[in-house]
Amino acid sequence: MGRKFFVGGNWKCNGTTEEVKKIVTTLNEAEVPSEDDVEVVVSPPFVFLPIVKTLLRSDFSIAAQNCWVRKGGAFTGEISVEMLLNLGVPWVILGHSERRLVLNESNDFVGDKVAYAVDQGLNVIACVGETLEQRESGSTMAVVASQTKSIAERVSSWSNIVLAYEPVWAIGTGKVATPSQAQQVHLELRKWLNDNAGAQVAASTRIIYGGSVNGANCKELAMQPDVDGFLVGGASLKPEFVDIIKSATVKKSTQT
């Protein structure tokens, strides 16, 4: 079964209403490969989800950048899965390193969030990735495996989960993982899924790369056999996001 190329744009904590409208206009006017060949999901801050949902072309989808771990209630400042579903937001990004590291979200907490969101019917972009210190000490695979394990042991199905490998040292630094560094970890993650979640999950789960992806480096990364797309930060706020979406064509050419 082929894995459809996936391009996510994580806008993080950026934008004004005017800027958001401008990005959406650029996306709406872009000529991109067909929905059969690429799935595009943009993730604005919560407050802009309704306007983006209203204005964005119908072949692109939207994601929240976080959600509460269980059913909503007396949790000041949180946004629940139920609210996202009520607004018609189909995706959520969970376990981003900025939340793991700055807000101290543990592997267990992220695993609980993913399980609750998936159980309620959301699609999840689940992020894993090592810090520079962890890479330099040789523990990259141990770190991403334990982050993935906390998810795997809580979910009964992977069919609505996209796994995003985002090495922390490559995020917002301009220091992109080389295509072979990305491929190596993606392949290891797929082997891990094979051994722990089954061959079908390993074959069908999309593993996307995030960390300083831009219009110039996306093609070579897209050609790697286990790179099934991208989660883009900074460049998703710029017109070059369109070029990154177009790298789906490069991917397709490597598969035929």
Ligand SMILES: O=C(CO)COP(=O)(O)O
């Ligand atoms: O964190 C990221 C996407 O979630 C990557 O961010 P940058 O593309 O800005 O490095």
